Each structure stands twice: as structure tokens, then as C-alpha cells.
Amino acid sequence: MNFSIQSLYNWYRNLLRNPKYRIWVILATLVYIVSPIDIAPDFIPFVGQIDDFLVLSILVSEVSGLVLEGWKARKGESNTDTATTNTTAEYTSTEKTVDVNAVSVK
Numbered sequence: 001m002n003f004s005i006q007s008l009y010n011w012y013r014n015l016l017r018n019p020k021y022r023i024w025v026i027l028a029t030l031v032y033i034v035s036p037i038d039i040a041p042d043f044i045p046f047v048g049q050i051d052d053f054l055v056l057s058i059l060v061s062e063v064s065g066l067v068l069e070g071w072k073a074r075k076g077e078s079n080t081d082t083a084t085t086n087t088t089a090e091y092t093s094t095e096k097t098v099d100v101n102a103v104s105v106k
Contacts, residue, residue, distance in 0.1 A: 029055060029059045032052075033055060033056055
């Protein structure tokens with residue numbers, strides 16, 4: 001089995017982005033941070049706090065990213081008329097046409 005930190009991070013990130021499991025992942029992460037039983041026990045100076053800090057920083061960065069995405073989506077929904085008008089005006093001035101000869105491949 002190929003195990004890497006990147007695969008673990010991707011699994012955690014995908015699980016956190018799933019609305020069905022989001023609250024459970026956040027609660028489990030907070031319990032892990034507070035719990036004395038973890039990968040590097042907290043009674044070991046410096047090393048014990050490193051894993052807690054890393055897990056907390058990943059949690060904060062991912063949750064803040066989700067909040068920002070939700071905020072941008074709500075802001076975009078309320079200003080759809082002005083956003084489409086502004087983007088259409090920008091694209092018409094720089095729009096270029098590309099001709100393509102399509103060939104079917106079987």
C-alpha cells in the first residue's frame with residue numbers, strides 16, 4: 001500500500017469538503033487536538049505540540065477556504081446582473097475569432 005502525507009491530506013480535504021461529513025470532521029479534529037492521545041503525545045516538549053499545530057492549521061485553512069467560497073458564491077448570486085454586464089463589456093473589446101476545421105475520427 002502506497003501511503004504518503006499528500007494522499008492523507010487529499011483524503012482529509014475531500015472529506016471536509018463533503019457537506020455530509022463536514023461537521024463530524026471538524027468535531028473529530030478538535031477532539032484530536034484537545035486529546036492527550038495522539039501521534040505525538042503532548043507531554044513531550046515541542047514535538048507533542050507540532051502535530052496539533054499542523055492539524056489545527058490545516059483545519060483553519062480549509063474551513064476558511066470553504067467560508068470564503070461560500071461568501072463569494074452568495075455575493076455572486078446577489079450581483080448577477082451587474083457581474084454579467086461588466087464581464088460582457090470586457091470580453092467584447094478583446095474577443096478574437098478562431099476558425100477550426102473539425103475532422104471526425106472513428
